[in-house]
Amino acid sequence: MGSITLKNVSKVFGAHAVIPSIDLDINDGEFVVFVGPSGCGKSTLLRLIAGLEDVSGGEVVIDGKNATELPPAKRGLSMVFQSYALYPHMSVRGNIAFPLKMAGEDKSVIDKKVQDAARVLNLTDYLERKPRQLSGGQRQRVAIGRAIVRQPDAFLFDEPLSNLDAALRVNMWLEISQLHQQLKTTMIYVTHDQVEAMTMADKIVVLNRGRIEQVGSPLELYHRPDNLFVAGFIGSPKMNFVSGAPAAAYHAHTIGIRPEHLVLSKDHGTWRGTVGVAEHLGSDTFLHVKADGIDTMTARVSGDFPVTHGDQVFLTPDAQRVHRFDEKGMAIR
Amino acid sequence: MARNVSTRRKLLTTAAAWTIGILIFFPILWTFLTSFKTEAQAIASPPAFLFFDWTVQNYFEVQSRSDYFKHFMNSVVISFGSTLLGLMIAVPSAWAMAFAPTKRTKDVLMWMLSTKMMPPVGVLVPLYLMFRNTGLLDTRVGLVLVLMLINLPIIIWMLYTYFKEIPGEILEAARMDGASLAKEIIYVLTPMAIPGIASTFLLNIILAWNEAFWTLNLSAARAAPLTAFIASYSSPEGLFYAKLSAASTMAIAPILILGWFSQKQLVRGLTFGAVK
Amino acid sequence: MATLHTRSAARLMIAPSVLLLLAWMIVPLSMTIYFSLLRYNLLMPGMEEFAGLSNYTYFLTDPAFFQAIFNTLAIVLGVLFITVAGGIALALLLDQPMFGQGIVRILVIAPFLIMPTVAALVWKNMFMNPVNGLFAWLAKLVGLQPFDFLANAPLFSIILIVAWQWLPFATLILLTALQSLDEEQKEAAQMDGAGAWSRFIYLVLPHLSRAITVVILIQTIFLLSVFAEILVTTNGGPGTQSTNLTFLVYAQALLQFDVGGASAGGIIAVILANIVAIFLMRMIGKTLEA
Numbered sequence: 007m008g009s010i011t012l013k014n015v016s017k018v019f020g021a022h023a024v025i026p027s028i029d030l031d032i033n034d035g036e037f038v039v040f041v042g043p044s045g046c047g048k049s050t051l052l053r054l055i056a057g058l059e060d061v062s063g064g065e066v067v068i069d070g071k072n073a074t075e076l077p078p079a080k081r082g083l084s085m086v087f088q089s090y091a092l093y094p095h096m097s098v099r100g101n102i103a104f105p106l107k108m109a110g111e112d113k114s115v116i117d118k119k120v121q122d123a124a125r126v127l128n129l130t131d132y133l134e135r136k137p138r139q140l141s142g143g144q145r146q147r148v149a150i151g152r153a154i155v156r157q158p159d160a161f162l163f164d165e166p167l168s169n170l171d172a173a174l175r176v177n178m179w180l181e182i183s184q185l186h187q188q189l190k191t192t193m194i195y196v197t198h199d200q201v202e203a204m205t206m207a208d209k210i211v212v213l214n215r216g217r218i219e220q221v222g223s224p225l226e227l228y229h230r231p232d233n234l235f236v237a238g239f240i241g242s243p244k245m246n247f248v249s250g251a252p253a254a255a256y257h258a259h260t261i262g263i264r265p266e267h268l269v270l271s272k273d274h275g276t277w278r279g280t281v282g283v284a285e286h287l288g289s290d291t292f293l294h295v296k297a298d299g300i301d302t303m304t305a306r307v308s309g310d311f312p313v314t315h316g317d318q319v320f321l322t323p324d325a326q327r328v329h330r331f332d333e334k335g336m337a338i339r
Numbered sequence: 340m341a342r343n344v345s346t347r348r349k350l351l352t353t354a355a356a357w358t359i360g361i362l363i364f365f366p367i368l369w370t371f372l373t374s375f376k377t378e379a380q381a382i383a384s385p386p387a388f389l390f391f392d393w394t395v396q397n398y399f400e401v402q403s404r405s406d407y408f409k410h411f412m413n414s415v416v417i418s419f420g421s422t423l424l425g426l427m428i429a430v431p432s433a434w435a436m437a438f439a440p441t442k443r444t445k446d447v448l449m450w451m452l453s454t455k456m457m458p459p460v461g462v463l464v465p466l467y468l469m470f471r472n473t474g475l476l477d478t479r480v481g482l483v484l485v486l487m488l489i490n491l492p493i494i495i496w497m498l499y500t501y502f503k504e505i506p507g508e509i510l511e512a513a514r515m516d517g518a519s520l521a522k523e524i525i526y527v528l529t530p531m532a533i534p535g536i537a538s539t540f541l542l543n544i545i546l547a548w549n550e551a552f553w554t555l556n557l558s559a560a561r562a563a564p565l566t567a568f569i570a571s572y573s574s575p576e577g578l579f580y581a582k583l584s585a586a587s588t589m590a591i592a593p594i595l596i597l598g599w600f601s602q603k604q605l606v607r608g609l610t611f612g613a614v615k
Numbered sequence: 616m617a618t619l620h621t622r623s624a625a626r627l628m629i630a631p632s633v634l635l636l637l638a639w640m641i642v643p644l645s646m647t648i649y650f651s652l653l654r655y656n657l658l659m660p661g662m663e664e665f666a667g668l669s670n671y672t673y674f675l676t677d678p679a680f681f682q683a684i685f686n687t688l689a690i691v692l693g694v695l696f697i698t699v700a701g702g703i704a705l706a707l708l709l710d711q712p713m714f715g716q717g718i719v720r721i722l723v724i725a726p727f728l729i730m731p732t733v734a735a736l737v738w739k740n741m742f743m744n745p746v747n748g749l750f751a752w753l754a755k756l757v758g759l760q761p762f763d764f765l766a767n768a769p770l771f772s773i774i775l776i777v778a779w780q781w782l783p784f785a786t787l788i789l790l791t792a793l794q795s796l797d798e799e800q801k802e803a804a805q806m807d808g809a810g811a812w813s814r815f816i817y818l819v820l821p822h823l824s825r826a827i828t829v830v831i832l833i834q835t836i837f838l839l840s841v842f843a844e845i846l847v848t849t850n851g852g853p854g855t856q857s858t859n860l861t862f863l864v865y866a867q868a869l870l871q872f873d874v875g876g877a878s879a880g881g882i883i884a885v886i887l888a889n890i891v892a893i894f895l896m897r898m899i900g901k902t903l904e905a
Contacts, residue, residue: 079517465646551843
């Protein structure tokens with residue numbers, strides 16, 4: 007059904023290689039998230055799979071068949087765009103029906119499928135409205151509706167939630183995840199937000215400068231980052247990095263400790279420091295501690311830990327959970 | 340707007356704006372009123388503003404004496420003809436420049452705009468002679484051609500700015516949805532382009548209807564549109580105010596109404612999309 | 616999408632308009648240049664002969680020419696001044712909250728939609744006429760002698776008429792630009808202690824600069840070639856007091872039938888327009904790029 011394989015895929019714009027060469031396997035039914043900073047090539051990679059851009063080299067294999075030369079519509083994929091890309095002159099019904107109409111489906115079949123999709127997405131009351139009369143979240147659902155009626159082998163999402171506000175975004179995470187549970191169709195989802203990636207993915211592909219840094223489940227990436235980039239990108243607040251003498255103690259060039267893996271004490275510990283800013287979130291408090299001889303480190307403590315700005319504290323890394331990296335930034339295991 | 344404007348201030352602004360608005364509009368209003376007066380009332384002193392014997396006699400006389408309808412039809416044919424012909428040539432050009440731009444597209448557009456800067460007198464003499472020698476002088480065809488050419492850059496620019504606004508992602512969505520190029524054009528592009536084409540059409544009708552250099556110089560009795568027809572009132576018939584007013588009212592009414600409906604597009608079109 | 620195929624298709628689609636405009640530029644213009652070097656009068660057909668630059672010397676030494684240059688510039692600058700200043704004031708007024716804003720807009724925009732011949736004739740006869748015009752009546756009402764506008768101040772009268780036609784254009788564009796000014800910016804300036812005048816100078820005017828430039832550019836193109844308004848009001852007179860370059864060339868060509876002289880005048884007009892255009896493009900280039 008919806009397995010997708012990239013073999014040695016590259017993309018060059020002019021003299022600039024946006025994607026030097028990528029190999030990737032996506033299994034049928036997986037929810038895969040491409041994540042990385044802006045300009046890392048994640049959207050380009052998605053568009054190469056969609057067929058909206060031609061590959062400069064390599065093969066795109068969809069469902070076991072070489073799809074490299076196929077036009078977008080023939081690949082059995084559907085896509086949800088960042089701007090939603092709804093047809094402004096068509097009603098919601100017209101938008102959702104459009105791909106079916108293009109496929110030459112029967113009028114009665116189209117009606118039924120549109121009704122079904124509208125019911126799933128809570129759009130039944132809005133079918134006759136024009137996109138401009140809808141809220142951002144509703145537009146988003148129309149775009150998804152347009153994608154699901156075709157019953158594609160895989161869905162492609164290009165940063166679909168970046169135009170929504172935070173509360174709505176969390177809702178849509180749930181809705182999209184539920185949709186995935188129901189349909190069990192392959193989904194490829196592009197985002198720059200690692201929290202979004204961690205929340206939704208079965209498998210995360212971390213991209214940086216057109217290269218894959220690591221592929222793995224959210225927890226694999228969290229617990230066993232392959233390199234400094236992945237270690238720094240995944241997890242919030244960011245992992246603390248320390249080089250020099252403290253790292254040498256662990257036989258590494260650089261060590262990384264997540265804020266949640268630092269133990270704080272008022273009277274004893276490995277590193278002494280002074281509390282700078284304290285972010286009180288209620289359940290947790292993030293402390294920015296200026297450790298003597300080291301840089302500022304972030305530590306997570308429970309919300310009732312009694313400290314204020316200027317207090318002296320001691321930090322102790324949880325030795326089991328210290329990540330070690332060599333000079334090239336690769337993990338030492 | 341969370342600003343609280345005092346009613347007093349709003350009333351003052353309203354009074355000032357309405358006064359100025361009516362002053363600016365007054366010559367048109369006055370023309371309209373005068374067109375319903377007798378010639379004697381039209382030059383009466385003190386002038387009658389509303390209390391006079393309203394008559395529509397002038398309208399009939401303008402028609403019977405100088406065949407207003409013929410000139411009206413000339414205006415219609417010339418402005419619609421030149422606009423439609425211009426659109427036929429401009430739509431593909433603007434389309435190509437908007438959707439398949441090259442490095443030189445901007446330069447081509449600027450060059451087209453620069454042709455508008457050539458003063459018409461620079462080419463008046465040869466054009467007049469060419470028209471005289473080919474029998475195009477004082478014909479509707481000749482004026483359609485000239486007006487199409489002088490407005491072509493504006494048409495292309497306007498269309499270009501409208502087409503440019505159709506987002507690329509929509510076209511990609513249509514391709515993902517399985518639309519062939521033909522279906523993409525029929526179902527997605529054309530419906531989205533039609534508002535822009537319609538505004539361009541409207542604006543250009545207005546420009547062509549009011550064009551008063553070439554229509555005055557290249558037409559005489561036969562093909563004269565309303566601009567030239569009205570110019571014939573400059574002397575001595577112009578002293579018949581009521582008839583001048585009736586003829587003027589009929590000449591400006593259609594375009595005035597058209598223009599009022601397309602204010603927004605007027606701004607965009609006339610500034611080549613630089614001000615929206 | 617930019618494959619070789621679509622690129623050549625695109626060229627094919629652009630070609631007709633480019634070729635037409637190219638022909639429209641080059642063919643008549645080169646004929647004008649050619650004619651300008653001939654002694655050629657329509658009343659004496661068959662007598663054409665090469666005349667060198669004599670048409671140009673004739674034109675450039677004609678006192679009417681300098682008068683025409685002056686009048687052309689006076690019309691352009693006079694109308695620009697009135698419409699830009701008036702347009703800014705009107706736009707500021709119309710941008711305020713008021714009752715019936717839509718109707719006022721409709722009233723204000725109307726003159727722009729009036730054909731030049733109608734505008735000029737209505738003003739000439741029904742307002743500026745020293746016997747039956749409304750202005751004459753108003754003058755008498757306050758005990759003044761009626762003023763014969765077109766005979767005594769022909770250029771000023773024409774500037775007034777043309778400015779009336781173009782004021783709506785400037786107002787409408789400036790108003791549109793004004794409405795795109797961020798309300799929060801104004802509020803921020805207010806919080807920063809800027810008074811109404813400072814807000815106008817430091818916030819509104821810079822925001823309007825692009826629109827003002829566009830107004831100046833487009834109006835200049837049209838104002839350099841004012842024609843119909845002169846033709847139906849003063850016919851360039853009295854004498855050549857209200858003759859601009861366009862009207863001078865027209866008179867030479869279609870009233871004196873002097874093809875050679877008129878062509879030379881036409882070429883001079885083209886050169887002048889180009890000088891103005893280069894000057895404008897410089898100015899525009901700066902504001903539009905930003």
